Amino acid sequence: MHRGLQAEIRRIVLITLLLLFIGFMLGEILFTLLAGGSIYMLWTFSHIARLYDWLDQGANGLPPDASGVWGDMTDYLYRMQQRNDRAKQSRRQLSERVRNITSALPDGIMTLTPDRVLEWWNPAAEALLGLEKGDRGQSIINILRDPRFVAFIQHNELPPPTELPSPEDPSRTLLFSAAEFGDGNIILMAQDITRLRNLEQMRQDFVANISHELRTPLTVLSGYLETLQDNSDQLPGTWKKALNQMDQQTERLNALANDLVMLSQLESNRKPPPRSTVDIATLLQQVVQDARMVCTENHHISMELVEEKLEVRGEYKELYSAISNLAINAIKHNPGGVDVSLTCRSTENEVIIEICDDGYGIDPKHIPRLTERFYRVDNSRASSTGGTGLGLAIVKHVLMRHGGTLQIRSTLGKGSCFCCHLPKPTVVA
Known part of the structure; x- marks a missing residue:
């Protein structure tokens, strides 16, 4: 049994005994009990009223003084209020930390409702997609109207990331990816991959150019080797092994150049093959x-x-x-x-x-x-x-x-x- 309840019971017992004694001395036991009980109830209601006033004021500051059951209740409410305040403060700090982190990210982050309505975005999303304050509460497909993006975001099961030109600058390439959280809400990310795509294009161009450039000297080498091998009977015997090895390595280089050309064509050709x-x-x-x-x-x-x-x-x-x-x-x-x-x-x-x-x-x-x-x-x-x-x-x-x-x-x-x-x-x- 809680200490406050024990104290309250002892108090009621002592008051009852005291009222019985006074009533016995006055010869009005019932009247004394009723009067004393009424006074005790008024005293109790005063504690309740003060407790309600404290709660109505947002439970700010210390709770009203009380003892017994009401003391336990006010102490419990006060401790609970302190825990809530600490939890709110912790959530505010966490929210502020998350806001600072997302603001520092170079990638755009947006949250959407299950109906694809835009709720929130970070500064990078605003810069990459040209979002404005009035866009909050708007459907994302009314803001980003590219048919490929509409098909991507409206898909029942969110598809793999897709690359699209930036609506602010078509020369830039954005990688859109999405994931679900909560009750069907969506987090949408936009990453600027322009530099990566430019580097990839440079690599493809380099491979394509170097593979094409290799073909001319290899053709010349192959021609001279073929001529030398056709006239090998006129050459010293020690040259035959060297010519055979040179011919094998030239064939390997030719095969490598051909494979590089084909791989480069496959990578650079974004059109689907003939059907x-x-x-x-x-x-x-x-x-x-x-x-x-x-x-x-x-x-x-x-x-x-x-x-x-x-x-x-x-x-x-x-x-x-x-x-x-x-x-x-x-x-x-x-x-x-x-x-x-x-x-x-x-x-x-x-x-x-x-x-x-x-x-x-x-x-x-x-x-x-x-x-x-x-x-x-x-x-x-x-x-x-x-x-x-x-x-x-x-x-x-x-x-x-x-x-x-x-x-x-x-x-x-x-x-x-x-x-x-x-x-x-x-x-x-």
Whole structure:
């Protein structure tokens, strides 16, 4: 039992005994009890009135003096008020800190209601998007009217980030990303990636230029080497080995230049590929035929079509390059006697082409980086095969241009499987 309640009970008992004694002495016990009880109630109501006055004034300052139950209640209310004040102060400090942090960020941050109504934004968003005070409470699609942004922000499931020109300066590129929080509210971020895109464009231009510039001297070197090899009987015997090595390295440089040119074209060409129909059976037959010509060891290459007639939309040359790259990689990076199979099947929405082998396999730690330019799992073996290190990067970009993806499965000592997922052609009703 609380101390205040105990004190209150003792007080009531003592007052009752005192009133009984006085009433007995006066011979008016009932009247004395009623009078004393009324006085006690008035005293209690006075405490209640003072407590209400204190609460009406916002519970500021110290609570009114009281004892017993009312003392406990006022003390409890006072402590609760102190906790609330501290919590409010903490929230104000946290809110101020968050406001200062978001104000210092170079990226624009906005909060939207589930109905895509603009509630709040930081100074960077104001600078990047030209927001004004009157925009608060407006639908974001009335402020940013680009159809691509409207499709992005109105999507039921928020899509991956999208790049759009800035409404304030079309020469600048913004990366918009969004995430949900609370009960369907949205935080929208706008990041200025103009410098990154300019650097990326510079890199692409450099790669494209250097790869084109390499072709002229390589053509000259190849021509002279061919002439020298045709007349090798007139040259000292020690030159033959040197000429053969020079010829091999020139071929590697030619292959590297060609791959660089193709990768540069794939990266810089933002237009979708021609939507002509590509017959998968014809494509795989040509890949298998050409792969068998490349074989210098006893590899077994097979093809299996789960369905007779499978087609995709795209550019035959690019798709051939991607599938051929995977097949030739399976041959070059595995020992003789390995089985390489090309299989094609389909699901409701996809055509899946699998190029599998039962060779060395790849350590799982390398798989996430295999499609990076010039990434090599084993430098010594990769160099001996004459690969450029760009094949899987080309495969990835070809599939991306065709709306597809590359999935890699591999186990060391058991082989690898490269799965190309391509969308099925849409059927026009």
